[in-house]
Amino acid sequence: MGWSEELLAFHEEIAKYNLGPLWDVIHEIITREPVETAVPYLWKWPVIRERVMKSGQLITPERGGERRVVFLENPGLKARGFRAAATQTLYVGIQLLLPGEIAPSHRHSQSAVRFIIEGNGAYTAVDGEKIYMERGDYILTPAWTWHDHGHEGSEPMIWMDGLDSPFVQLINASFFEPHAEKRQPITKPDNYSVKRYGVGMLRPLGDRHHGYPSPLAVYQWTHTWAALQNLKAFDPDPFDGYAVQFINPANGQSADPRIDGVMQLLTPGMHTRAHRHLSSAVYHVVQGSGYTVINGTRFDWEKGDFLALPAWAWHEHVNTGSEDAVLFSITDTPLMELLDLQRVQEWTEADGHQPVKSVFEPLR
Amino acid sequence: MGWSEELLAFHEEIAKYNLGPLWDVIHEIITREPVETAVPYLWKWPVIRERVMKSGQLITPERGGERRVVFLENPGLKARGFRAAATQTLYVGIQLLLPGEIAPSHRHSQSAVRFIIEGNGAYTAVDGEKIYMERGDYILTPAWTWHDHGHEGSEPMIWMDGLDSPFVQLINASFFEPHAEKRQPITKPDNYSVKRYGVGMLRPLGDRHHGYPSPLAVYQWTHTWAALQNLKAFDPDPFDGYAVQFINPANGQSADPRIDGVMQLLTPGMHTRAHRHLSSAVYHVVQGSGYTVINGTRFDWEKGDFLALPAWAWHEHVNTGSEDAVLFSITDTPLMELLDLQRVQEWTEADGHQPVKSVFEPLR
């Protein structure tokens, strides 16, 4: 800025009193746009899966601070000393549970959602209900609800955990409590919430005003898949293809009030238009192959890969395969909307497509 | 009251000026409880069906002021000169549409819901969407939406119409408009809303804040039936058995904001406890047989019958058959709740059961 010596001396003098000159820092604090902290990044599934499976030989859930998880670490944030964050606000971990194991019961102020990748026979218990996990299911463990995982099957079970732990850490709002018992008492029939609320537009009479948390704790793959297929009767969304989000049937809002879950389908050859939003996201490739262009860099993906989309980054998706590609993602959209901070901008040039300036080389 | 002559003269004198003495009428205006106007009443299906079918020979929808409908008339209200009302606030009609016919397009400030009783191949068009009607479907034509019915099939189609027309008439809030064309233009794919919103707890991304009217216009029987079967994993509601209501997936509230639709299942032998509420209802027997005790009178019902439950009347249900009995009903519960007037009271004596003092003899 070129401050005078007199002014610099003033800055120094007031700093002793824990006072500061706004003019010296205003442009760092109130920036024209979000600054790049998290970077776009892609993790290959074979790389992750190998390490996750290996962790099964090295540590147990109980020894591992209650969970056995390998998490995605955004290099841009890690470089700033901010650990265990895939984007500025979102954490993603890949959790392994082996037959017979238990990940003990606890609760925390962070919201968590799960997406099931492999295996069956394991369950998540939440608020007295055992939810059996199947590939493709989306499962909620809302903030401050007791939850534990157990495995009654015979093969390794792998799923994706999504939490708003970076956000909660940033605002210093973490509370955690272990349960007195390893497994919480089960007080409801298995898959209670599916049986009671699984037909989303019907509600047991007398259950009104059941706002938070969502009465429905698991969104099973068959429904999600059906909804995506049904959407094909319509024009796809220009930015997201055929995309659905998981909602709380009691209030029509996001299933988890701070994290959105989204499933999107891209038909072969589909190339969406680019846009950007303040909300960030982490994608997991459920099936198919293609690429996403983020801020001019091309990220090629295949089944199983994970991709971090930072806040306010331009992005567009392409399905290069011959089958439908399906992307699951979590976002912090509800957070940004609750706080009235969300922004969305469309890329208007070249029919909505960014020029591709580089290709990302993932670590393999 | 025994007013003095002086007072009676005063009453007479002020009446000339269109003034009145509150003391003389207060107990008629502000009653301790709702007064009996509508009465409990049961209509036999064969009686109704025969007349409805006969109406098909006597009149067309177009000649019939746009619809061919035989309605239920509550004798208590009819005696007070209040026509075409099944309860103080609810109208129920049974509509017949013959192959090739059209019931022309119009809209009105009254809310309407439909429950499909017989036939197929006919559709309701609402806001540019053709909804094909199947037995057991629950269909919305929200207030002030254009709607018409057409029949592309080969057998008579019969359904139940439920409207809040008595309520709207009481408060003198009726607006009606015929469409310029007999059939409104179709602008959406057939069964649009099922394809787009039929998995209630998933929503197309970008469709947020879609409050009123419900984005879902038809609740198909297969889903309703599945939801009822799922509920059997739980204890039944003591007053209503296994009961679900139709909700708007965009806000978690009643599918129509002034009329509730409820489907309830009573297992063989089930005898619910009695209660009463300010909201009134009209029941239609979807399957099975049994009886309902209303204010001490027993109303036996079989498949197809209709039963009017007035406001604030004690009622309990019994399934006397060997199969599940299923009752569909419409109520004015949302109205009473919006206005903060709803009340519910449980019958506490004799394990929740009223003494049966008489048996209603329906006209056959």
Added chain:
Amino acid sequence: MGWSEELLAFHEEIAKYNLGPLWDVIHEIITREPVETAVPYLWKWPVIRERVMKSGQLITPERGGERRVVFLENPGLKARGFRAAATQTLYVGIQLLLPGEIAPSHRHSQSAVRFIIEGNGAYTAVDGEKIYMERGDYILTPAWTWHDHGHEGSEPMIWMDGLDSPFVQLINASFFEPHAEKRQPITKPDNYSVKRYGVGMLRPLGDRHHGYPSPLAVYQWTHTWAALQNLKAFDPDPFDGYAVQFINPANGQSADPRIDGVMQLLTPGMHTRAHRHLSSAVYHVVQGSGYTVINGTRFDWEKGDFLALPAWAWHEHVNTGSEDAVLFSITDTPLMELLDLQRVQEWTEADGHQPVKSVFEPLR
């Protein structure tokens, strides 16, 4: 309609079974617009006041079914047998309380509001709070709150009561309960709500989410007057001049959830534009003189007069005096808005002014 004999025979036949032909009544039930039931009407204050004062000699509040009130009776509704209604949904009474008298405590499902016309030293007790009434105050006794009136002063006290009793009667939702004691126990400091919530945009910390009923039970004249004066810095509303409504500071909605209170000021010479709305109203002239044109008839008014505006009636106001005219009114707008039935239409011809076809001659 010219039905055939065969059809007329059918109508007669089905009527025996309490069934009816929709085609025969549809145009009475579902009308193109609200029908005229209530009529526009004006009551002169000297006529009312004389009878109210006389009632003080003839009856006590206690003998008079708990209140001594002369009410306005709309001739159009009275002719239809609908008593004690100023409009289809609104009741207005003029209540007299003499020094030392008590109007005993009760509660009812009807909402009530008061506007103070004459006198001082009397109070309304509501939910444990004594509210001292002064000329111009607007006072709430929300539905189902205990309320009684007492007079500790020395001169007759006269006020206007506004209730939604016609509406509640129409939908048969009346509940009433007398208090075990003549006066409810006082549990709060006098004028509690003014002291605690009287600065509307400030709230005692910790009193959050205090939705219904309004925490503020009285809206004192000095504030109302100040708000009207402040509004003069702006362009007046074209239809209502300088007009404010009373709101619940806890939620920003109508002070009473079913009845709106409105105070409007017309400067000398002001002539508002005509419009109509589904909501009906009853006006009381607080000061000044002028006239209102309703559906082409001119109603001249002076201080103290009452004027009934039926639903969906065109109306415009003129101040013909040399001072500001002030009209207080109650309306059923919140009711119509809650039910999503409200409609508003502007009169577009002749600069917004109706032709005056007749002049109403009030009874004197």
Added chain:
Amino acid sequence: MGWSEELLAFHEEIAKYNLGPLWDVIHEIITREPVETAVPYLWKWPVIRERVMKSGQLITPERGGERRVVFLENPGLKARGFRAAATQTLYVGIQLLLPGEIAPSHRHSQSAVRFIIEGNGAYTAVDGEKIYMERGDYILTPAWTWHDHGHEGSEPMIWMDGLDSPFVQLINASFFEPHAEKRQPITKPDNYSVKRYGVGMLRPLGDRHHGYPSPLAVYQWTHTWAALQNLKAFDPDPFDGYAVQFINPANGQSADPRIDGVMQLLTPGMHTRAHRHLSSAVYHVVQGSGYTVINGTRFDWEKGDFLALPAWAWHEHVNTGSEDAVLFSITDTPLMELLDLQRVQEWTEADGHQPVKSVFEPLR
């Protein structure tokens, strides 16, 4: 944790792939309680005022990145490299405007509130309205509204700025835009919002559903003072004495949706009970003297001083003077409540009072 060498090697290996072991960091990320980052701290008014006045000689608003402000810097956060934050989420600056100066127009995604400390004749222009600032006024410049300050008077004007800039920076949601012109065009009468909405519980007819931002932009001291005096008719709040918060009269919620403003009065000798909440606060002493105990340390304060209360810190207030003490504060309570993260805990021992273990020595 004592990880084995094999495990440590695994950690190192996966780190190359930007993967991490949850078990190694879980207790840093998901802590049992918020960790201490910000510290309790007190700034003396004479220290601040002297520097602020001196800044008037050293820099102009325009040269100073649009504003001339000395901000409070929490030593705990500064030590972590987090600048210009008084608490984890709140910024407080003391702004000086000299006669004739203009602080140019801009807007940003951060919310800002002001509390006026000294002077008069200056204004804040927000959304086309000039608000003249007087001592004690609370002024809103909601997120993304254009605002500038100008001074038409003759003496220095000093006020406190409160922003949620640390929060917005943490979640990387900053957007900023300078206005094309130094002063935004004025489109409304001076003090528009006071004239139109200044009687909080009355609203101009037709202004319904005016949710965000608050239609009232300034809360004048006279009203605030009156509300505090009125509250004295009641028992004080055990934790906050006589305290009011500023609300949006259009919806009854916090005046700014992310920052609460609170004014509290402690009568002589009053000693409140200790509690803690996740929300943090910055206090400014409006009048009087006393002390606040935070986490066992005593912070003595006098008129003008500023005090930072970190999240989840125990605190209680004492008025040691002979006049009423008045504390103004800003908090991030709405943020924590919107996100459903707020927690409150009462100190139950020793009648609600913490043991005082140390006395804070402020820099003078």
